[in-house]
Amino acid sequence: MSRSPKVLIADDQRDVREALRLLLKGEGFETGTAMSPAEIVAAVAGSDWDAVLMDLNYTRDTTSGREGLDLLARLKAIDETLPVVVMTAWASVGLAVEAMRQGARDFVEKPWDNARLLSILRTQVDLGRALRRGERLEAENRLLRDGAGSGDGRDGRSPLLARSAAMRPVLDLIERVGPSAAHILITGENGTGKGVVARALHAASTRAGKPMVTVNTGGLSESVFESELFGHVRGAFTDAKTDRAGRFELADGGILFLDEIANISLAQQTKLLRVLETGEFERVGSSRTHAVDVRVFSATNSDLREEVTAGRFRQDLLFRLNTVEIRLPPLRARVEDVPILAEHFLAQHARRYRKSLAGFDPGAVSALLAHPWPGNVRELDHAVERGVLMARGERVSAPDLGLEPSAGGAGGVGGIGGVGRLEDLPLEEVERVLIQKALQRYEGNVSQAAHALGLSRSALYRRLEKHGL
Numbered sequence: 193m194s195r196s197p198k199v200l201i202a203d204d205q206r207d208v209r210e211a212l213r214l215l216l217k218g219e220g221f222e223t224g225t226a227m228s229p230a231e232i233v234a235a236v237a238g239s240d241w242d243a244v245l246m247d248l249n250y251t252r253d254t255t256s257g258r259e260g261l262d263l264l265a266r267l268k269a270i271d272e273t274l275p276v277v278v279m280t281a282w283a284s285v286g287l288a289v290e291a292m293r294q295g296a297r298d299f300v301e302k303p304w305d306n307a308r309l310l311s312i313l314r315t316q317v318d319l320g321r322a323l324r325r326g327e328r329l330e331a332e333n334r335l336l337r338d339g340a341g342s343g344d345g346r347d348g349r350s351p352l353l354a355r356s357a358a359m360r361p362v363l364d365l366i367e368r369v370g371p372s373a374a375h376i377l378i379t380g381e382n383g384t385g386k387g388v389v390a391r392a393l394h395a396a397s398t399r400a401g402k403p404m405v406t407v408n409t410g411g412l413s414e415s416v417f418e419s420e421l422f423g424h425v426r427g428a429f430t431d432a433k434t435d436r437a438g439r440f441e442l443a444d445g446g447i448l449f450l451d452e453i454a455n456i457s458l459a460q461q462t463k464l465l466r467v468l469e470t471g472e473f474e475r476v477g478s479s480r481t482h483a484v485d486v487r488v489f490s491a492t493n494s495d496l497r498e499e500v501t502a503g504r505f506r507q508d509l510l511f512r513l514n515t516v517e518i519r520l521p522p523l524r525a526r527v528e529d530v531p532i533l534a535e536h537f538l539a540q541h542a543r544r545y546r547k548s549l550a551g552f553d554p555g556a557v558s559a560l561l562a563h564p565w566p567g568n569v570r571e572l573d574h575a576v577e578r579g580v581l582m583a584r585g586e587r588v589s590a591p592d593l594g595l596e597p598s599a600g601g602a603g604g605v606g607g608i609g610g611v612g613r614l615e616d617l618p619l620e621e622v623e624r625v626l627i628q629k630a631l632q633r634y635e636g637n638v639s640q641a642a643h644a645l646g647l648s649r650s651a652l653y654r655r656l657e658k659h660g661l
Contacts, residue, residue, distance in 0.1 A: 197317040198222040202232045202246035203279075208302075212245065219310055229263045236270050242317040245309075248280040248291065261294055268295040275316035279304065298372040308373065315371050315398050352385070352392045353533055356526035362389065362518055369516045370396025375468070377453075377513045378491040380520030381636030382656065383570030386491035389518060390449045393489060402446030404489075405439050409460075410452025410653035417460045418476050422467075428477025440473060444484040453513065454494035454505065455649055461506045468512045488513065493638055522636070523565040523572060530560050533569060537576035538588065545580055552579075555590040563595045566632035627655060 199221050201212045209225045216223050224239070226232040229250060236244065244267065248260030260278060267276055275297040291299060298312045354363060369376060370393045378386040387406070394404040412420055419428075423438030439448060456464070467473045468488065472481050490513045499505035523530065534552065542549045552560070556579065565571055575595060579588035630641035642652040 196220055196222045197242045197313070198224070198240070199313060199317070200224045200226060200232070200235055200241045200244045200246075202226045202235075202244060204228065204247065204250045208247070215306060215310075216313070221313070229259065229266075232263060233266055233270070236267055236274065241274060242320055243275045243277060243313055245277050245279065245313065248278050261291060264291060264294050264296060273320060275320040277312055277316060295368075297368065298374075311398070312373070352388050353536055354526070354529050355532065356528040358521040358526040359529065362520060365516065365518050366392050366396055369393070369518075371398055372516075373398075373487060374515040375488045375490070375513055376515070377496070377510075377517045378489060378520065379496075379517060380493060381522045381568055382493045382631060382638060383568035383636070384493075384520040384522060385569050386493075386520060387449070387451065389520065390447075390489045390491065393518075394447050394449075397447065397487070399446050399487060403443060404447040404449055405443040406449045406451060407439050408451045408653070410455035410650055412456070413650070414457060414460070417456065418463065421464070422473045422475055424476035425478045428475070432477065435475075438473075438475065440467060440484050440486055441482060443486045446486070448486045448488050450488060450490040452492060452653055453490040454492040454496060454499055455653060458504070458506065461509050465506060465509045465512060468509070493636060523568040527561060530565075530572065531557065533572055534560055534576050537573050538580060541577045541580040547580055547583070548586070549580065549583060549588060550586045551588070553587040553589050556588050556593055559590040559593055559595050564632075566636065567628060568636070571628075623655065627652070 197220075199216055201209050201216070201223055202225070203209050203212070204227050206227070209227065213223050213225060224235060224241070226235050232244070232246060235241075246260065246263070250259045260280070264276060264278070267274060276295065277298045277300065278291045278296045279300045279302055297316045300309050300312065352363075354360075366389065376390075376393055378389050380386055390406075391404065394400060407420065409417075418424075419432075419436070419438065421438050421440055423436050423441055424432050425435050426432055450464075463473075467484075467486075471485065472483050474481055496505050496510050496514075500507045500510055538549060538551065560572075560575075563575075567574075575593045576588070578594050579592040582592040582594075583589065626645065627641070630644050631638075634640040634644065638652055638656075639649055642649045645652065647655070
């Protein structure tokens with residue numbers, strides 16, 4: 193930092209203001225104080241600040257935080273780039289989330305942890321200064337151009353490419369909550385890019401230099417769940433030949449991404465909740481307690497609130513996981529993004545298969561825009577890959593994509609991929625087509641599709657991974 197960061201401390205309690213002033217002064221911050229909403233507004237309007245640290249409750253309303261939320265809106269109207277960190281002794285998940293939705297950059301709960309509060313303020317001061325210099329805009333542009341984590345996408349992962357109105361709230365939330373310490377729940381239909389968003393959040397976080405460890409919890413059986421997440425010691429069970437670190441240990445200091453979180457059993461949920469609450473666990477077969485500092489991102493295509501109501505998911509675990517929820521729209525709701533995603537996938541697969549292609553012909557573009565994409569971005573990726581393989585000329589045509597409905601009769605596949613009759617297909621392809629049809633029928637709901645196919649949810653998840661769906 194080129195100069196000492198300047199922070200406005202706002203609280204109606206004198207001892208709180210003084211404690212914070214002394215703490216920040218000792219860490220090299222310049223500070224000012226205010227004790228009422230009117231003083232805060234006057235201070236922000238009359239001087240330049242790098243951040244505001246403010247209480248959500250004042251004398252007019254001491255418990256609900258409504259006065260602080262109103263004040264937050266007034267401050268954002270004065271200076272949209274000013275980072276505001278909120279604090280309250282009456283914190284709740286709902287109030288903190290509402291404050292961040294209305295523009296707060298992060299939150300702390302009284303009594304605060306000094307190290308966490310200082311880390312949050314330093315991060316927000318840096319981000320606020322970057323935003324004023326226009327660096328945040330350039331960072332977002334890089335994210336849109338290159339994607340999160342993979343850059344050019346050569347690792348086979350989709351980049352976060354978006355220009356549609358439906359995706360703007362997602363990009364805004366990534367910018368707001370990425371640098372925070374909050375756990376994030378990412379929801380949306382199968383194939384919408386929840387893993388891509390997790391990588392974008394990681395790249396935007398203060399832990400970007402640390403690892404993000406991914407676990408597909410939907411594919412973990414009851415017998416290996418504890419060992420996979422918490423590790424084990426030699427001799428803990430028959431195949432435990434050596435000590436093994438679990439995913440929480442590997443992610444220490446960084447991010448743990450728990451994909452398909454709705455698929456874990458109630459017993460597994462209890463063990464996971466304990467780690468999220470205490471930051472402590474034991475390896476299987478050991479009584480030694482390990483402490484870790486892990487931020488958790490989780491993802492699901494299920495409605496966890498419905499799962500709670502049905503008794504299949506713990507409500508207290510849901511509260512721990514979704515400090516902030518980011519819901520991804522399906523691809524059919526962001527049609528404007530189809531062309532840029534398709535062009536990206538074309539370039540990626542053309543490199544992979546060493547083909548020289550100039551793009552899509554007009555018929556292919558029309559087919560891409562007209563298709564309902566029940567498999568979302570993942571289905572688009574596979575369709576473009578097929579188009580690259582099948583293309584004979586310089587451009588991919590509509591038939592190359594295989595999106596046209598088939599003219600088959602009773603033995604047809606209903607237009608999925610235009611692949612003809614089921615009896616003419618290899619067994620592996622038949623399974624893939626039937627899974628696609630079930631997902632389309634139930635609008636991406638894996639639980640309902642699994643029931644219709646006569647499979648368990650975990651068995652369907654394994655087949656989805658097998659077929660790249």
